[in-house]
Amino acid sequence: MSEFTIAQAARFQGQQVTLRGWLYNLRESGKLLFPQFRDGTGIMQAVVSKADVSSEVWERATTLTQESSVIAHGTVRADKRAPGGYELVLNDLTVVQRVPTDQPYPISPKEHGVDFLMSQRHLWMRSAKQSALLRLRHEVIAAIRDFFDSNGFILTDAPILTPAACEGTTTLFELDYFDLGPAYLTQSGQLYIEATAAALGKVYCFGPTFRAEKSKTRRHLTEFWMVEPELSFATLDDLMKLGEDLVTHIVARVLERRRPELETLERDTSKLENVRPPFHRLSYDDALKLLHQKGSQLPWGEDLSGADETFISQQFDKPVIVHRYPAKAKAFYMEPDPERPELALCMDMLAPDGYGEIIGGSQRIDSYDLLLKRLRENNLPEDAFQWYLDLRRYGSVPHGGFGLGVERTVAWIAGISHIRETIPFPRMIYRIYP
Template structure:
């Protein structure tokens, strides 16, 4: 038996006999030749099988192989500029490991709901694999970015006793007999404590928002990376966010161009993602939106259409800073120059993808934070530990959260965020 090879490494075996272990993705025949498209989890390759090479019995068997049948194939690797990936296999034999009968996702068109009901199988397709490979690269790039800059990963609880950004979007969970816990909306509050211990830290994990939203940008369960830095200001957070996004996009362009090509992504729109990014105030953003004919007034938060129009005026992400404090979370530090504004920032991705980062400078004054907790009618006892951070050595600090799925959706050029995570959780979808 020739050595086992993975398709992603096939170039190393040019001219050699190898064994591939995978699944039949597709098949077509032309007279005395079968063309099998085989995948093994690392890629796809065409296997050319002729009656002369594999014998009449195996050739007839190959003519009845069904989609997604698990097979082990042997053959010789051959460079071919016409082949996708630059190589194909001249088959010398195969064995069937397990047959697939009546595979439900055929090459014909299927509706989105049909595919989502079979998401566990849909991710076998070339397009969905390409998206998930880009997602992997984004996550890898994020971790490398922070690890190489001296940040410490300190993950935060998924079960929390209280809200981070208001109680209306929390998922309650029964925590033993008589206690209600909540699935985390954000690790930020705990990450502030981590930063007071470690200086530069980040958490990276799933977060949950019980928003009854059906837009193409919303999931009820998504992954977020959240850095927090002691002795940092709003400007420091904006600088960090710019360099993070620039680094992630550059990494995907460097490592995942074949996947972007599979997704038919116009990479020229990603090539312009270079720092510095444009920065505008909330007030300037309002004026720009009014100039574009949108019915917006100073004091309100931006909706999806507002973000789309605003970001469409730039060829790279734009940072909008200093929103009205009234529309931001209780922990945002007010701008000393204008107390009705918060030292906060949102980063909006171009091409209509909207907010991918939200953050800012945190409120470090004990008395004002306590008043904010009361103003928002939050239970003080649940935040005593958070108030401790202001009692014992409080310092200016800042950070942000970046949603992985929104970043993947933008980089891949996807219409809906549901394709950016293996098993999306939406308002009306909890299966599979």
């Protein structure tokens, strides 16, 4: 017989089981106790009747404190009065560690403020909603890996310590690298996996990414996780199709395996059921028309603001892809549109409901001469990019890829307002503890 977990309680109906976990909350009613236990997979109510257990067990149960660790023995019984439909009729209880009453667990079952909860992040993650979010994050990551692994992609992780800016735009975390001068924490693995893609065809990297910008919004972390696929012999259309398939796969997997978590998070799953191909594809020009109809004054050539993206995403009931932005608003390595060179062959995928960009990607410049020109235009150090230029010297091909932000994706699927809750230990401008 497999080991008992709360998530699988229904399978153990009528059986004697051992629950290893922690006390989540305790309700008392005279000679009846209703301790609620959690074991990491969920929360389950137990029933303790004074008449049915030894005085020692009764004493241990009545003096349990919140988050004390326990091993509880009992039989699983279906009862519609129990949250979740099943309860544990307790007949024995071992206390592994009792939380002392003079130093009670700080997070009571009532409401708390963000500042306090973030300072108690190491404990806050035990709560029902937070642990559901972390299980959801796990499922999203597992879905991403399965998607790429089963579609012929090779995992080739990029370095986290890098000698120079990947894109030369955003602010980087700097550190001393022995005698070789300054090094930086990566802001993207893209340039490196362009190399591995030329070696292996279809590749991806998946790791943490660092941005030292003093961003202070619900959509930003200074340390976040990004998965970046890169494909040789790929066009912008291929990339849009891949992004659409990836996001569809992630959402379907979560719906298939994490219904209880979505329920805990009170997510309206009907909106997620809509996430099937095709996603609407909107050119930058058409996006601008849409914004101008709503009174926006945004001139052609400017990048869309967060508010603009929110407005556009609200026009659709599933993610929307905006493609072919003005080249001057985008990164130096993006391939120009051969029909309109002032446009870049790039695309962003915007999640619904204002969650912002979850994907940003492009076809890369494959011409040596054009790439060199762009490096010079952007005042980037040619020496540092020689290896990158080599990729255009030796068998250059049309290629491209994109990055998908894990935390924004989880926040959108979970329907929560701030991405800081989608990672175990968020790193933000004014917070690095715990």
